[in-house]
Amino acid sequence: MTARHQVVVIGGGFAGVEVALGLKDAACDVTLVDRRNFHLFQPLLYQVATGGLSPGDITAPLRTIVRGCKNVRTVLAEVDAIDVAGRRVLLRGAEPLPYDTIAVATGVRHSYFGHDDWERHAPGLKSIEDATEIRARVLAAFEQAERATTAEERAAWLRFVVVGGGPTGVELAGALGELAQHTMRGEFRAFDSRDARVVLIETGPKILSMYVDRLGERAIHDLEALGVAVWRNTNVEGVDDGGVDVVGPHGRERVPCRTVLWAAGTAASPLVKALASSTTAKQDRVGRIVVEPDLTVAGHPEILVLGDACHFAHTRAGQPLPGVATVAMQMGRHAAQLVRLRIESPERVKTAGDGPAFAYLDKGTMAVIGRNKAVARVGFGLDLSFTGFFAWLAWLFVHIAYLVGFENRALVLLQWANHYVTRHRGARLITEARRVGD
Amino acid sequence: MTARHQVVVIGGGFAGVEVALGLKDAACDVTLVDRRNFHLFQPLLYQVATGGLSPGDITAPLRTIVRGCKNVRTVLAEVDAIDVAGRRVLLRGAEPLPYDTIAVATGVRHSYFGHDDWERHAPGLKSIEDATEIRARVLAAFEQAERATTAEERAAWLRFVVVGGGPTGVELAGALGELAQHTMRGEFRAFDSRDARVVLIETGPKILSMYVDRLGERAIHDLEALGVAVWRNTNVEGVDDGGVDVVGPHGRERVPCRTVLWAAGTAASPLVKALASSTTAKQDRVGRIVVEPDLTVAGHPEILVLGDACHFAHTRAGQPLPGVATVAMQMGRHAAQLVRLRIESPERVKTAGDGPAFAYLDKGTMAVIGRNKAVARVGFGLDLSFTGFFAWLAWLFVHIAYLVGFENRALVLLQWANHYVTRHRGARLITEARRVGD
Numbered sequence: 001m002t003a004r005h006q007v008v009v010i011g012g013g014f015a016g017v018e019v020a021l022g023l024k025d026a027a028c029d030v031t032l033v034d035r036r037n038f039h040l041f042q043p044l045l046y047q048v049a050t051g052g053l054s055p056g057d058i059t060a061p062l063r064t065i066v067r068g069c070k071n072v073r074t075v076l077a078e079v080d081a082i083d084v085a086g087r088r089v090l091l092r093g094a095e096p097l098p099y100d101t102i103a104v105a106t107g108v109r110h111s112y113f114g115h116d117d118w119e120r121h122a123p124g125l126k127s128i129e130d131a132t133e134i135r136a137r138v139l140a141a142f143e144q145a146e147r148a149t150t151a152e153e154r155a156a157w158l159r160f161v162v163v164g165g166g167p168t169g170v171e172l173a174g175a176l177g178e179l180a181q182h183t184m185r186g187e188f189r190a191f192d193s194r195d196a197r198v199v200l201i202e203t204g205p206k207i208l209s210m211y212v213d214r215l216g217e218r219a220i221h222d223l224e225a226l227g228v229a230v231w232r233n234t235n236v237e238g239v240d241d242g243g244v245d246v247v248g249p250h251g252r253e254r255v256p257c258r259t260v261l262w263a264a265g266t267a268a269s270p271l272v273k274a275l276a277s278s279t280t281a282k283q284d285r286v287g288r289i290v291v292e293p294d295l296t297v298a299g300h301p302e303i304l305v306l307g308d309a310c311h312f313a314h315t316r317a318g319q320p321l322p323g324v325a326t327v328a329m330q331m332g333r334h335a336a337q338l339v340r341l342r343i344e345s346p347e348r349v350k351t352a353g354d355g356p357a358f359a360y361l362d363k364g365t366m367a368v369i370g371r372n373k374a375v376a377r378v379g380f381g382l383d384l385s386f387t388g389f390f391a392w393l394a395w396l397f398v399h400i401a402y403l404v405g406f407e408n409r410a411l412v413l414l415q416w417a418n419h420y421v422t423r424h425r426g427a428r429l430i431t432e433a434r435r436v437g438d
Numbered sequence: 439m440t441a442r443h444q445v446v447v448i449g450g451g452f453a454g455v456e457v458a459l460g461l462k463d464a465a466c467d468v469t470l471v472d473r474r475n476f477h478l479f480q481p482l483l484y485q486v487a488t489g490g491l492s493p494g495d496i497t498a499p500l501r502t503i504v505r506g507c508k509n510v511r512t513v514l515a516e517v518d519a520i521d522v523a524g525r526r527v528l529l530r531g532a533e534p535l536p537y538d539t540i541a542v543a544t545g546v547r548h549s550y551f552g553h554d555d556w557e558r559h560a561p562g563l564k565s566i567e568d569a570t571e572i573r574a575r576v577l578a579a580f581e582q583a584e585r586a587t588t589a590e591e592r593a594a595w596l597r598f599v600v601v602g603g604g605p606t607g608v609e610l611a612g613a614l615g616e617l618a619q620h621t622m623r624g625e626f627r628a629f630d631s632r633d634a635r636v637v638l639i640e641t642g643p644k645i646l647s648m649y650v651d652r653l654g655e656r657a658i659h660d661l662e663a664l665g666v667a668v669w670r671n672t673n674v675e676g677v678d679d680g681g682v683d684v685v686g687p688h689g690r691e692r693v694p695c696r697t698v699l700w701a702a703g704t705a706a707s708p709l710v711k712a713l714a715s716s717t718t719a720k721q722d723r724v725g726r727i728v729v730e731p732d733l734t735v736a737g738h739p740e741i742l743v744l745g746d747a748c749h750f751a752h753t754r755a756g757q758p759l760p761g762v763a764t765v766a767m768q769m770g771r772h773a774a775q776l777v778r779l780r781i782e783s784p785e786r787v788k789t790a791g792d793g794p795a796f797a798y799l800d801k802g803t804m805a806v807i808g809r810n811k812a813v814a815r816v817g818f819g820l821d822l823s824f825t826g827f828f829a830w831l832a833w834l835f836v837h838i839a840y841l842v843g844f845e846n847r848a849l850v851l852l853q854w855a856n857h858y859v860t861r862h863r864g865a866r867l868i869t870e871a872r873r874v875g876d
Binding site: 036037038051053054055056057059061063064067073074075076077094128129132139140143146147184186187188189427428429430431 | 474475476489491492493494495497499501502505511512513514515532566567570577578581584585622624625626627865866867868869
């Protein structure tokens with residue numbers, strides 16, 4: 001009896017989970033490695049950051065997801081390195097994992113463009129802890145405003161700056177506007193929550209630049225109705241405890257504020273950077289690995305890079321695919337097919353790039369702004385875009401349909417229905433790091 | 439115009455919230471002080487600790503609760519001291535609050551009977567952070583068992599000790615048994631989750647000692663069906679990283695285990711202790727203030743002590759009232775009535791103890807064990823007790839009826855219905871203290 005083909009999947013995000021599920025009952029043993037014990041539905045993370053949903057609503061235990069795949073095991077561990085020559089994954093505090101095929105789907109992290117000192121003042125939104133940290137900062141800012149003794153101090157606590165006009169920044173700014181204009185109305189005695197101001201800062205001339213111009217313009221209109229000011233063509237030059245320094249169309253300006261949220265830059269993980277240097281794979285500007293058409297790494301048919309960690313430029317326009325959930329999920333399913341092919345017809349995919357090419361089916365993109373506004377673009381080769389309530393409904397159903405686990409899906413839908421009717425946000429907790437003895 | 443009567447309420451738990459709501463539109467200004475921004479429904483905290491509910495499901499923002507009470511303001515602050523002579527509450531980092539009447543409802547914290555070093559190894563369950571910390575420890579123990587390389591190591595990770603056979607300990611042990619026997623079944627590859635063992639340790643001869651014996655016996659039967667061993671007449675003599683030392687009917691024993699949870703002792707907060715020494719009020723064994731029949735402190739008609747912080751012994755049996763939510767809520771409503779009386783007829787309640795006496799209406803007590811088992815005792819002067827599925831249903835409806843906020847109530851009920859049908863637990867996250875840059 002020959003040894004079974006060993007597959008290691010690093011990362012339990014959209015791509016990694018699809019690889020594992022796609023290999024159910026295949027003639028291989030799959031090990032899914034993640035440092036967290038849960039899958040995170042990242043597109044709704046901004047709702048946790050603004051108190052609309054609880055962490056448990058947008059996560060599902062990885063073990064539960066792959067429970068039915070008897071050839072898949074889950075390992076909760078930090079990956080220290082990939083030993084490319086020895087075909088082993090080195091784990092912190094556990095035995096190395098040998099592999100015949102490896103799928104690297106470790107996502108991205110924040111990037112502050114060389115200003116790592118800004119992170120302390122301007123947290124980004126990637127993990128559940130980021131979200132609860134941002135939630136605590138936002139809610140505490142309103143509390144501080146209630147206690148403020150001068151008008152300047154109060155205004156600084158009631159000003160929120162969001163840096164980055166992509167979907168995350170737009171959705172976060174819209175949700176903050178909603179919180180101030182509606183949810184918290186009437187709850188403070190020293191000020192009106194509607195006095196809060198949200199500023200969305202974008203370097204380029206457009207927000208939501210991946211959409212047609214009309215949608216970006218509509219998004220600005222909807223954001224302004226929620227008290228969000230959109231500053232385009234504006235660069236952030238400094239972030240500190242007391243505010244943000246920006247340079248925009250009207251010159252340099254100091255914006256006094258106590259809460260800054262970062263939705264601007266991303267960078268590949270150190271693991272991906274290390275992998276690139278030990279394989280001579282090309283990396284793009286933000287450190288993602290440039291893959292072959294079949295998602296493998298040049299010279300390494302046994303290494304697949306998926307999701308946000310990969311730069312896939314084999315598109316008609318030559319533009320790399322965006323770092324969104326649908327791309328990652330489709331890549332994960334493609335990777336599972338490729339692994340099956342490697343097992344069944346090893347002679348067909350001896351060299352990297354030999355496998356069937358990955359083709360992305362673009363079903364569209366959307367972003368939600370506040371309670372019942374959204375912008376959406378329908379894919380499938382159609383050039384259709386729409387806005388407003390129907391875009392919001394479409395957003396809602398598409399996102400909830402993709403939530404892993406029935407419980408989450410049904411309950412999150414009910415919470416949305418309830419938000420819609422009452423504008424309540426039930427998960428408004430200022431929680432803290434572990435405090436033993438409290 | 440004379441200055442309005444100033445009321446300060448310390449603590450936004452069951453008692454404090456009822457005082458504030460009971461003073462709606464009264465001729466006074468009310469300041470509700472808490473160091474957290476939310477009210478916590480403590481009876482369901484064990485569900486958060488075992489992944490059944492999310493923190494947001496059992497909390498409600500204090501500001502939302504009192505939004506409709508225009509004479510009530512909420513202050514998020516730590517109370518440093520009560521200046522009894524000067525009638526002021528001293529806050530950390532904020533102006534002192536003068537008062538004409540103060541209601542102290544600060545609850546209790548854990549007590550390790552002089553062994554504070556045990557706390558590190560055996561966290562208690564009082565706050566949301568306690569619950570997510572316990573959840574992380576329990577889930578991580580199963581992960582460690584999956585990675586264990588020896589049978590002894592694995593057994594230690596799969597053994598859970600709960601110290602204290604009151605309602606919290608019983609409910610926690612039952613939920614852990616449920617988790618291992620049903621929820622996690624089939625999710626691990628190196629062991630069967632049903633191999634996990636829960637040990638509930640109680641010093642006295644009975645668990646749930648406030649119930650009639652029949653109920654305690656039934657609870658033991660139900661717990662054993664969930665793989666929980668109940669050890670009575672057993673004292674904990676030591677807790678460390680590798681296990682627990684106990685002395686029981688069969689002598690001294692070492693129990694190797696990696697997860698110990700503390701549900702044994704409580705003690706009054708330092709604020710209550712300080713208040714006692716500056717008022718000459720009597721304290722009981724655990725530091726609670728012994729109050730007059732009208733809930734005031736001897737010699738201080740302007741100071742009320744409520745809920746778990748107070749020792750109320752003016753009962754027919756002479757036994758102090760138990761530290762449960764219904765007692766606290768009824769005390770809060772009584773306190774609000776007393777404050778109204780102080781404002782309207784100040785001459786009637788000049789001296790502490792002059793006010794109308796508090797009388798507790800005992801509606802019964804209950805504890806839930808696992809998915810559909812509970813024990814319940816009906817109050818109202820009847821001596822009725824029941825067990826099993828109907829006790830569980832009663833427990834469910836009484837608890838959910840008391841949850842503050844419609845959203846929480848409806849959604850928590852749905853989650854329970856879903857747990858009941860699927861035994862899923864949706865909030866199984868191992869989260870960590872703030873990790874910037876992740």
